[in-house]
Amino acid sequence: MSDEKRTTSAQHDLTDMGNDEFRDAAHTVADHVADYLERLESYPVLPRIEPGETRAAMSSAPPAAPEPLDDILSDYRTLIEPNITHWQHPGFMAYFPSVASGPGILGEWLAAGLNSNVMFWRNAPASTEVEQLVVDWMRQMLGLPDDYDGMFTDTASISSMLCIVAARHAIPGLDSNQRGLAGRADVKPLRIYVSAEAHMSIEKAAIVAGIGRDGVRHIDVDDRYRMRPDALEEAIAEDREAGLQPFCVVGTLGTTSSAAVDPAAELARICERERLWLHLDAAYAGAAALIPEKRSHFDGWEHADSIVVNPHKWMFTPFDASLLLFRDASHFRNAFSLVPEYLRTDVSEDVRNFNEYGVQLGRRFRALKLWMQIRYFGVDGIVARLREHCRMAREFASWVDAADDWERLAPVDFGLVCFRHRPTGLAPAELDEHNERIMGRVNRDGRVYISHTALSGRLTLRAVFGNPRATMEHVRTCWRLLQEASSGADQVPTS
Numbered sequence: 088m089s090d091e092k093r094t095t096s097a098q099h100d101l102t103d104m105g106n107d108e109f110r111d112a113a114h115t116v117a118d119h120v121a122d123y124l125e126r127l128e129s130y131p132v133l134p135r136i137e138p139g140e141t142r143a144a145m146s147s148a149p150p151a152a153p154e155p156l157d158d159i160l161s162d163y164r165t166l167i168e169p170n171i172t173h174w175q176h177p178g179f180m181a182y183f184p185s186v187a188s189g190p191g192i193l194g195e196w197l198a199a200g201l202n203s204n205v206m207f208w209r210n211a212p213a214s215t216e217v218e219q220l221v222v223d224w225m226r227q228m229l230g231l232p233d234d235y236d237g238m239f240t241d242t243a244s245i246s247s248m249l250c251i252v253a254a255r256h257a258i259p260g261l262d263s264n265q266r267g268l269a270g271r272a273d274v275k276p277l278r279i280y281v282s283a284e285a286h287m288s289i290e291k292a293a294i295v296a297g298i299g300r301d302g303v304r305h306i307d308v309d310d311r312y313r314m315r316p317d318a319l320e321e322a323i324a325e326d327r328e329a330g331l332q333p334f335c336v337v338g339t340l341g342t343t344s345s346a347a348v349d350p351a352a353e354l355a356r357i358c359e360r361e362r363l364w365l366h367l368d369a370a371y372a373g374a375a376a377l378i379p380e381k382r383s384h385f386d387g388w389e390h391a392d393s394i395v396v397n398p399h400k401w402m403f404t405p406f407d408a409s410l411l412l413f414r415d416a417s418h419f420r421n422a423f424s425l426v427p428e429y430l431r432t433d434v435s436e437d438v439r440n441f442n443e444y445g446v447q448l449g450r451r452f453r454a455l456k457l458w459m460q461i462r463y464f465g466v467d468g469i470v471a472r473l474r475e476h477c478r479m480a481r482e483f484a485s486w487v488d489a490a491d492d493w494e495r496l497a498p499v500d501f502g503l504v505c506f507r508h509r510p511t512g513l514a515p516a517e518l519d520e521h522n523e524r525i526m527g528r529v530n531r532d533g534r535v536y537i538s539h540t541a542l543s544g545r546l547t548l549r550a551v552f553g554n555p556r557a558t559m560e561h562v563r564t565c566w567r568l569l570q571e572a573s574s575g576a577d578q579v580p581t582s
């Protein structure tokens with residue numbers, strides 16, 4: 088059969104794919120996805136491919152004529168699916184989890200079908216209200232007071248950037264959205280304070296907001312990698328003395344390296360006294376505030392001006408979904424609202440027009456997947472899963488603690504364990520190389536994937552548990568592979 092025959096008539100006339108064809112193909116795609124989730128563990132977490140291989144296997148020129156859908160899906164199945172790094176794999180224990188639950192995937196599909204663009208109420212009424220509703224569900228789930236409000240963005244990096252811009256706009260008399268910052272004799276250099284362990288996204292936000300990386304001051308941490316409030320106070324006083332303008336403190340609740348939690352209550356007291364904006368980056372660990380016995384880690388966060396928590400990290404929500412919460416929406420609206428004539432609507436002032444609170448005009452309908460997922464699991468079901476991940480981490484940490492030649496390098500409060508192998512007789516630099524070799528060997532096996540960081544200058548291995556598809560068996564496999572790799576790591580070629 089020629090390719091022309093295997094394509095459909097819709098591909099040759101001027102319409103979209105026909106409805107019957109779409110329905111059939113949608114069932115096929117649903118089967119593809121279900122099959123993928125079923126065979127996840129037949130893949131190594133890290134695909135065994137070299138850079139450039141995937142692209143070289145595909146046509147370098149776009150197809151001029153229609154191609155049969157079967158051929159396209161077949162290439163998807165053989166060239167794309169096997170050659171991604173499998174974030175859904177229960178052995179993916181690197182970085183932070185980013186897992187898409189079944190109900191979350193279904194919500195994402197429905198949102199794709201609706202293609203609702205959530206700019207403002209008039210052109211997205213139900214989607215706007217579902218977003219407001221789900222933001223408020225999340226607020227309640229996180230135990231925050233009802234003066235918090237917010238919205239969804241794509242990532243924590245963007246959420247934090249919007250907060251830094253809003254904080255900058257809140258500086259009295261600066262009027263930066265109108266007048267800019269460059270060339271102004273009346274503007275002192277602006278300062279943001281973060282801990283030495285903060286995520287680099289805050290520096291990126293400073294780049295975008297015209298503050299620059301030099302405007303971000305890193306504050307020392309204590310022996311558990313938490314920002315030292317005394318060092319923060321000193322830095323603020325020193326900068327004021329030097330004629331700089333402090334305006335914002337960013338606390339991290341769950342740092343990226345070790346999930347350390349800055350003391351939110353103390354930061355809030357300092358910010359209140361110094362009249363500084365407090366932004367809290369809880370991208371990963373914020374989800375733990377759903378667990379009643381973990382909530383004390385977040386004491387004081389209810390005084391922040393803005394908070395970011397990523398449901399796409401530890402709440403099994405398909406990428407992307409970042410929750411940005413703020414206490415005073417008017418700061419965001421004042422900083423970002425621009426309504427040209429072509430976007431003016433006849434609907435009264437009290438509807439929410441989300442585009443006025445950030446940079447994007449067009450916005451994805453992200454709330455739908457969370458609305459589905461929260462209803463499907465129930466809050467109790469989500470909490471039970473998060474608890475299980477914390478239990479896995481504690482178990483794993485107990486094995487590390489019990490082994491003479493392994494050591495733990497940070498407290499385990501959530502799903503993350505930081506550790507390394509420390510056999511006797513190796514110098515510090517040799518220990519780093521030794522652990523890097525262990526990691527390489529474990530990751531080449533394919534059943535698990537772990538990552539690393541540096542803590543106090545030491546190469547640190549990280550294993551994080553946060554996948555509802557993972558069981559204790561996966562945790563045990565990880566530990567077994569580490570032990571095998573540690574006994575043979577130094578004999579194995581590193582290629």
Ligand SMILES: *Cc1c(COP(=O)(O)O)cnc(C)c1O
Nearest residue numbers: 242243244286288343368370371
């Ligand atoms: C992961 C992470 C981020 C960045 O998240 P994105 O959504 O990928 O931008 C920011 N801060 C912390 C603490 C993180 O762990």
